[in-house]
Amino acid sequence: MTLQELQQEHAASLAALAAAGDAAALDALRVKYLGRNGLIPAMVKRMKDVPAADRPAFGKALGAWRAAFEAALAGRVAEAQAAEAPHAAFDVTLPGRWRGEGVIHPVSRVIEECAEIFHRLGFSVADGPDIENKFNNFTALNTAPHHPSMDASDTFWFDAETLLRTQTSPVQIRTMMANPPPVRIVNPGRCYRRDTTDATHSANFHQIEGLYVDTKPVSLADLKSTLAYFAREMMGPGIGVRFRPHFFPFTEPSVEVDFTCHVCKGKGCRVCKNSGWIEIAGAGMVDPRVYEHVGYDPDKVYGYAFGMGVERIAMIKYGIPDIRFLYENDIRFLSQLR
Ligand code: PHE
Numbered sequence: 001m002t003l004q005e006l007q008q009e010h011a012a013s014l015a016a017l018a019a020a021g022d023a024a025a026l027d028a029l030r031v032k033y034l035g036r037n038g039l040i041p042a043m044v045k046r047m048k049d050v051p052a053a054d055r056p057a058f059g060k061a062l063g064a065w066r067a068a069f070e071a072a073l074a075g076r077v078a079e080a081q082a083a084e085a086p087h088a089a090f091d092v093t094l095p096g097r098w099r100g101e102g103v104i105h106p107v108s109r110v111i112e113e114c115a116e117i118f119h120r121l122g123f124s125v126a127d128g129p130d131i132e133n134k135f136n137n138f139t140a141l142n143t144a145p146h147h148p149s150m151d152a153s154d155t156f157w158f159d160a161e162t163l164l165r166t167q168t169s170p171v172q173i174r175t176m177m178a179n180p181p182p183v184r185i186v187n188p189g190r191c192y193r194r195d196t197t198d199a200t201h202s203a204n205f206h207q208i209e210g211l212y213v214d215t216k217p218v219s220l221a222d223l224k225s226t227l228a229y230f231a232r233e234m235m236g237p238g239i240g241v242r243f244r245p246h247f248f249p250f251t252e253p254s255v256e257v258d259f260t261c262h263v264c265k266g267k268g269c270r271v272c273k274n275s276g277w278i279e280i281a282g283a284g285m286v287d288p289r290v291y292e293h294v295g296y297d298p299d300k301v302y303g304y305a306f307g308m309g310v311e312r313i314a315m316i317k318y319g320i321p322d323i324r325f326l327y328e329n330d331i332r333f334l335s336q337l338r
Pocket of ligand 1: 167
């Protein structure tokens, strides 16, 4: 075969590929040109008969043909498969494929919902760091220098001035120091205490802080109606709210806030230890000493603050019996949250 004939065969093979109508015809061409007894391998075998002077040019042309044919064949096969695929690859009788789907974690869900409810009352979301200084976490919150909550047995200290915040209340201080009144914020975040873990305690938990300070009178009644509105929105219309006198260094008067137990609706059960109530938050009217620390004039502002336990709310809202379920990420628990 001459070089010219080889080039004619090359062109003819590509024309045949272009004309082939389906996968079967393409396969026949593959066998004809590339198969064990195909034209191209046969040519390779006959190279030794080509005069030595012509061999390099012949070999080059043969290689080019093979490459061109293989590329064209692959392209045409892909086209043929695509044309036939809708019928061949889709079997309507096969069962669907199950795709594992995640859910939003109950702690995140409660935080998002709280922020949305307070947003409707005009509160915006403020932020603060987990690593705090002693001033923001204790001193400015009017905590006495030797208050037991400052003990190394209760608080994670890095050094004499730096700690993991034990509450979200330091965000009150940050917010007031950065903004003149009025302020109306909520702040969800992580808190850290040296608590021994059990069914209702964790060394790392979440709170939502609220702070409302205005230059117009704000009273305990405003605090109560705000938290009552929150309770109804979060837990449903039948929920009861009660305030019990309490003490916090940074509020005066101070209260603890209970919601009626969601399980027994206030009748008394194991979950609420037969009291009919579940403690949800600490709250009160901002103490004048706090205003002094942040540079507000205590005679000119009025305000309340509250701090709610996010896990507490999640546990009663979703009926979660043990706080540890929220952190262990056991798939048997998580998959029930769907
Ligand atoms: N920071 C308090 C706590 O962790 C809760 C609280 C917040 C109380 C705001 C009053 C006002 O217990």
